[in-house]
């Protein structure tokens with residue numbers, strides 16, 4: 136579902152007056168797949184705590200007792216414009232247990248006239264207008280089948296924003312999912328059913344309306360009957376099983392437009408349901424649907440439904456993925472391509488959500504994350520790889536910047552807390568994580584296994600654990616760490632290069648040792664086996680890319696590079712969604728160069744030849760100051776890193792913005808929430824901090840210019856850094872008595888081993904055996920008396936001793952170290968590190 140809500144008043148206004156001729160400027164503002172108004176309304180709802188945690192009504196359990204096989208629904212819809220439905224539904228079912236004598240069906244706020252089984256009336260209780268409790272004729276035994284016919288009528292319910300049955304002007308239609316109701320499925324607003332994610336039934340629809348209107352439903356149109364009272368009954372049938380939230384009808388004066396796409400399994404009929412005034416615009420707006428269809432079939436497998444259908448309806452809160460009969464807002468059928476990602480999203484649901492369905496709402500990311508990823512895939516298929524990349528990057532920025540603000544904290548994807556099922560994390564971070572999974576698995580295995588997954592789970596529900604196990608088995612890549620890190624835990628990892636050392640082998644090759652550090656952005660534990668791309672470049676911008684398996688707080692990676700690297704960078708192409716947004720440019724001219732993902736703008740004064748410049752915006756606290764400056768507080772929220780291949784003559788002026796405002800509504804992605812903890816009072820005492828490398832301490836950069844942009848208390852402004860330099864920048868503020876938020880303790884395992892001087896050839900040190908058990912030997916020749924220290928990968932010093940000058944040999948008992956990789960450091964009395972090695976201990 137793509138959601139955007141409007142208030143009731145707004146709703147009516149839009150419906151009747153505006154949507155037929157929307158001006159471009161008046162287009163509803165969409166935040167991802169919702170309108171801004173929709174998000175505001177949901178957020179208010181959440182803030183008022185109207186959702187109790189994990190309180191979904193247990194309709195799922197009823198599916199263990201009885202299987203609802205088929206619905207044959209006969210309804211007169213609209214009956215003129217009196218906004219009612221009336222008729223009956225035949226529910227065919229099978230008992231899954233012995234001695235089942237009652238059938239409980241969800242049905243919301245309608246009037247039940249009678250219930251019939253085998254031609255005989257049954258007793259029933261519908262006193263709560265919520266569950267229709269039917270006493271069957273006799274107790275059923277396991278595998279017994281039967282059918283009841285429920286006669287009912289009434290004015291069907293909707294939740295005023297998203298979900299239920301809507302009547303508007305010439306239109307009557309349902310929306311199968313609600314943001315607010317419990318359970319979220321809304322099948323019960325128009326027919327008796329089990330409103331859960333696991334029950335799947337076939338459907339037959341006999342929808343009767345006046346002769347000027349037609350009814351569009353899931354499945355295929357079998358026939359139409361002209362009734363003696365002048366009405367027409369439209370008979371549709373859906374042979375594939377559906378859960379209730381994707382079944383539906385739409386009634387209006389449609390002039391449907393038909394098309395056919397040639398799919399993997401043959402021709403697929405396409406039906407655009409629109410009133411005549413909208414048909415041309417609708418076709419134009421869907422100009423790229425066929426390309427999208429082929430691209431999705433190529434990547435997810437054959438389209439699994441018997442028709443493609445989108446119905447343009449006066450529904451202004453968003454769209455809903457009814458299988459082959461999508462509820463699509465009229466305003467998005469405007470002739471432009473402005474809302475393309477909206478139909479791409481709903482179309483993606485035809486695999487993710489409709490064909491394979493999450494087990495319950497706490498697993499909602501299994502459909503929404505994949506539908507948003509389908510938007511990215513749409514951009515890739517229609518507009519190319521760069522378009523995919525830029526949409527992933529924009530989404531990633533939102534995930535880091537706003538998800539936790541909107542969702543009142545950092546949430547795992549599964550289980551998603553009930554109060555924020557339809558929050559931002561469900562959509563934004565989920566899609567980020569699917570993109571990252573693509574990187575973990577590599578395209579051929581990723582898409583190959585997705586295809587076989589949806590086929591093997593066709594028309595069934597699934598959980599995150601089942602997806603994990605299936606994809607692991609299919610690809611041969613264990614995804615346990617991936618799911619523990621990215622899906623079952625909140626927050627993000629952050630990866631950076633502390634330092635790298637180059638040793639010339641003398642044969643054209645260079646041995647490069649890179650120290651990769653992991654820090655955490657609200658994640659509960661370090662991530663493991665993250666496949667990160669590490670790129671080296673020499674001063675002529677020749678580059679070489681290596682895939683590094685990164686685990687824990689510090690990963691030491693050694694490789695041979697066929698040139699002398701002067702630059703090392705992680706994940707330049709943003710294939711892993713860690714807590715960094717960044718971009719790089721090759722700069723050839725004196726000009727303005729903006730780095731929106733790096734949140735830095737730049738004006739280049741001088742550049743000789745060309746420069747390679749990368750700007751990172753890091754969404755975690757910078758390292759603390761080594762030596763504190765009284766009353767100076769570093770940002771706990773972010774820092775920048777500027778890096779690249781720059782000649783000495785390169786000179787540029789950069790600007791960064793600070794914004795500690797809590798912009799309301801939170802849903803407008805307009806730049807606030809960046810320096811909330813830092814700027815709590817006035818801005819006057821802000822300063823810019825700079826350090827050239829991780830080993831250096833922060834210093835105040837005085838060559839800057841502040842533009843407070845308005846008042847000194849609005850917490851917003853612009854800072855010019857007159858001469859940008861490679862290194863790290865962050866903000867700090869002088870403030871007496873300010874209490875910093877809790878700083879994540881910094882592991883220094885990567886710190887301890889930086890700044891190694893090249894030791895002289897005489898200082899040969901060897902460690903053996905390696906791997907070791909119980910004991911290993913350090914042997915060699917030291918020019919000075921030195922200190923031996925051994926660290927765990929967590930940076931904890933577990934052993935130290937002095938080593939004599941000259942030829943020496945020392946046995947180290949390591950039987951109590953435990954098993955793992957340990958870092959050995961030998962430094963002289965001046966604290967110069969002269970040896971750094973790893974030893975693997977297998978006790």
Ligand SMILES: [Zn+2]
Nearest residue numbers: 136137503506
């Ligand atoms: Zn959706």
